[in-house]
Amino acid sequence: MNAVLALAAQIGVPLIKQVLSGRIGAPNADLAGDVVEAIARRAGVGVGELPDLIDRDQPRAVDALRATEAAMPEMLALYAQGLEGQFALLQAEQKGHWLGWAWRPAMMWLLAFLWLWQLVILHVANAIWKVALPPADSTTLLGLTSVYMALYMGGHTLKDAMRVVRGRA
Template sequence: MDWKQIAGPLAQVGATTLGSIIGGPLGTAVGGMVGKAIADVLGVEPTPEAVAKQIATDPQEASIRLDDLQRERADEWAALETEGLKLMGQLAAKETSEGWISWGWRPALSWLIAAIILQSFIVGPWVLALFGLSVAVPYDNVVGISAIWLTIYGGGHTAKAIFGKKLEA
């Protein structure tokens, strides 16, 4: 069960603390516990689908009940939210502590592809028209380079999203 899918509906009815816990980095770890508490308060079975349906059916009643739940267990929710923020900070610190190469190569290559496209489709034709010099990268090369990069960058993330969950389980 993916409890993260109810983070948006929770936020829409004003249960922002619960939504940030479920939608945050701890959502996978504590989503079941928090989701069960939400389902109990709303009087539905403990599934994300049932909770989302109940919120959509009667958002005002859900808002009142969830506000009560947030108030009753405010200390517990605040502690979970704080832990989630600490985890996000640790992840960000780890990413930056490893140096820009570990995280910066993807954006750098994306900007390089953007520069090649700009040079080939905008700058190159202008230089050719004004000065008679051909400085553009051939279009088939631009398309090939872009396709390879999109396959690596986009395809890698897609493969990780599909196969990564299966590998973790």
């Protein structure tokens, strides 16, 4: 999105320029992605078409940038509220019983082991001991992994996967 950043610097929209250049939200690219999506939505194009729009119809792109800049304080406030909520949840989990937070890393390790078993260890064991241990059903393992990711990641993984499936990545 160098073209968007260059245009933002050229027309003087400082908040968008700071977000896209990584000075705000660098550890979390979600904010920059949301800003680019907002610009594209206001311009009436897809995110991938934004650089072409800047070349073809710069006034429309400038209008979209300025409209998004006007909405930036609200976007930044919502982003900050989200981070505060995540931090509050983390603190609340640390105060509670250890099972309140331990299920997530335990499930991650279990899934990592199951996939490692399915893809590597099982085949090595079969080759070394000349046995035919049956593999687990990959569909079931994939389903279990998908459900865990949807629960643990608040549905964002599922939402992003559906966006890719629908061709709006």
